[in-house]
Amino acid sequence: MVKELIKTKNLKLWFTDNYVLHDLDFTVYEKKITALIGPSGCGKSTLLRSFNRMNDLIPECKIEGEILLEGQNIYDSKADVTDVRTKIGMVFQRPNPFPKTIYNNVAYGLQIRGEKRKSVLDDVVEKSLRDAWIWDEVKDRLHTSALSLSGGQQQRMCIARALANQPKVLLLDEPTSALDPKSTAKIEELCIDLKDKVTILIVTHNIAQAGRISDYTTFMYLGDIIEFGETKRVFTVPKDKRTEDYLTGVFG
Amino acid sequence: MKVFKEILFKAVTYFAAIFSILALFGIILTLFMEGIPMFQEVSLREFLFSSAWYPTNEHQSFGALALFFGSLAVTIGALVIAVPIGLGTAVYISEIAGSRTKEIIKPMIELLAGIPSVVYGLFGMAFLAPFLIRNIGIDSGLNIFTASIVLGIMIIPIISSMSEDALSTVPRALREASYGLGATRWETITRVVIPSAKTGIIGSFVLGFGRAIGETMVVIMVAGGAAQIPSSVFDPVRPLTTSIAVEMAETVLGSIHFHSLFALAIMLFIITFITNLFTELFLFKKVK
Numbered sequence: 001m002v003k004e005l006i007k008t009k010n011l012k013l014w015f016t017d018n019y020v021l022h023d024l025d026f027t028v029y030e031k032k033i034t035a036l037i038g039p040s041g042c043g044k045s046t047l048l049r050s051f052n053r054m055n056d057l058i059p060e061c062k063i064e065g066e067i068l069l070e071g072q073n074i075y076d077s078k079a080d081v082t083d084v085r086t087k088i089g090m091v092f093q094r095p096n097p098f099p100k101t102i103y104n105n106v107a108y109g110l111q112i113r114g115e116k117r118k119s120v121l122d123d124v125v126e127k128s129l130r131d132a133w134i135w136d137e138v139k140d141r142l143h144t145s146a147l148s149l150s151g152g153q154q155q156r157m158c159i160a161r162a163l164a165n166q167p168k169v170l171l172l173d174e175p176t177s178a179l180d181p182k183s184t185a186k187i188e189e190l191c192i193d194l195k196d197k198v199t200i201l202i203v204t205h206n207i208a209q210a211g212r213i214s215d216y217t218t219f220m221y222l223g224d225i226i227e228f229g230e231t232k233r234v235f236t237v238p239k240d241k242r243t244e245d246y247l248t249g250v251f252g
Numbered sequence: 253m254k255v256f257k258e259i260l261f262k263a264v265t266y267f268a269a270i271f272s273i274l275a276l277f278g279i280i281l282t283l284f285m286e287g288i289p290m291f292q293e294v295s296l297r298e299f300l301f302s303s304a305w306y307p308t309n310e311h312q313s314f315g316a317l318a319l320f321f322g323s324l325a326v327t328i329g330a331l332v333i334a335v336p337i338g339l340g341t342a343v344y345i346s347e348i349a350g351s352r353t354k355e356i357i358k359p360m361i362e363l364l365a366g367i368p369s370v371v372y373g374l375f376g377m378a379f380l381a382p383f384l385i386r387n388i389g390i391d392s393g394l395n396i397f398t399a400s401i402v403l404g405i406m407i408i409p410i411i412s413s414m415s416e417d418a419l420s421t422v423p424r425a426l427r428e429a430s431y432g433l434g435a436t437r438w439e440t441i442t443r444v445v446i447p448s449a450k451t452g453i454i455g456s457f458v459l460g461f462g463r464a465i466g467e468t469m470v471v472i473m474v475a476g477g478a479a480q481i482p483s484s485v486f487d488p489v490r491p492l493t494t495s496i497a498v499e500m501a502e503t504v505l506g507s508i509h510f511h512s513l514f515a516l517a518i519m520l521f522i523i524t525f526i527t528n529l530f531t532e533l534f535l536f537k538k539v540k
Contacts, residue, residue, distance in 0.1 A: 054428065109434060158429070
């Protein structure tokens with residue numbers, strides 16, 4: 001039985017006069033991986049960034065409609081944006097570790113919420129790094145700079161950093177596009193492993209990647225959701241001609 | 253013809269570079285050649301550790317300690333004022349102000365940097381000093397306190413514009429990472445943005461320090477001019493630069509007094525040299 005975790009209702013988004021997201025109704029199911037695919041400029045990253053209100057940081061951005069997380073509108077005037085971002089974590093296109101130690105990177109989320117007890121921090125740091133499959137590689141150098149890690153390791157550390165907040169949802173914005181094939185494979189396997197713990201929404205340019213890891217696929221084109229459904233179905237019998245053309249590489 | 257142009261171009265830039273280096277060595281050489289002869293008459297110990305600066309008395313003495321303290325006091329005072337205000341301004345401009353506010357504030361602060369120091373001195377003498385006498389009941393308004401405020405205002409634009417540069421080069425990705433983890437703007441600024449820009453920020457403090465300790469006109473006008481080790485912030489002091497600039501006109505060429513002023517200049521040079529060296533070595537060393 002799959003449960004609906006996030007629903008968007010009539011979501012419209014503009015950057016100044018540029019109408020980017022066209023009245024979207026969209027559902028994310030709990031503890032599943034949902035992939036957002038589509039050609040560049042289709043609005044998939046913008047949609048992703050709407051789920052943790054990251055677009056709030058852009059002054060030109062205007063949003064209408066609702067995004068309900070377990071029935072609560074995250075754009076409600078009473079909603080606490082820091083709370084939203086704690087529940088809905090994000091990993092970015094390029095690894096973006098803070099110029100701090102590995103430990104302090106992962107502990108950041110807890111520290112800003114005032115957690116000072118070392119035993120709690122130690123536990124969460126270890127658990128998060130284990131969950132992100134990087135503990136064995138870094139356990140002996142937790143107190144060295146995170147910038148000394150390789151790109152793939154940095155990205156897994158960023159996943160650990162997001163997991164430390166115990167989010168309900170993890171938003172991944174093309175998390176492997178800056179990585180080599182080996183690191184990419186590792187992160188894909190990690191995603192599949194993580195879906196028992198957290199709901200994943202991933203934007204990817206890599207169609208094959210969406211096919212490999214996701215349960216549901218959403219195809220977006222020019223600000224509209226063209227097709228949504230179980231990945232297997234979307235990839236084998238797409239309903240819309242545009243989905244088929246995109247998946248077969250007619251345009252990209 | 254083309255080859256000749258290439259050679260000419262290379263030669264011109266080469267000599268331009270050589271010229272600045274020669275000027276540097278020329279200045280250092282003059283300082284030491286004119287400064288060192290003083291030590292034939294005055295011991296290094298007296299110069300460094302005595303606070304009696306009586307260059308024109310019948311029993312001359314050349315203890316530079318009080319002058320050194322004078323310079324240090326007004327410079328530290330200036331930093332106490334300029335560091336929080338300069339950094340605060342930088343954070344406001346880079347992180348908080350909207351683009352229109354930024355366009356207004358930035359050039360105004362840069363304008364502050366363009367005011368000649370003698371104008372700052374006038375402001376201190378004619379406005380600040382009488383204001384302090386009236387309002388905090390001190391006898392003279394020309395003291396460490398006044399000098400610190402005036403020097404502080406003078407170095408605010410140095411600190412704020414250099415810190416602002418450092419803050420605005422912090423990648424957007426780091427801010428997003430912080431916001432994405434549920435941090436507020438304040439937490440993002442204090443825990444991520446400022447620490448990431450710390451090299452440039454500390455660099456701005458050092459630059460401000462160098463500017464304040466070398467400033468001459470302002471301290472001549474508002475520091476009070478008394479060669480004594482201060483016991484309160486409302487005491488007048490005589491910084492190294494004041495002695496050099498004011499007394500040079502009264503000395504006899506080649507006298508001990510004449511040479512002693514060069515020795516003061518060496519002291520000033522060494523202070524700034526050490527600060528710069530310190531920053532180069534510890535701050536700008538690339539972290540592995």
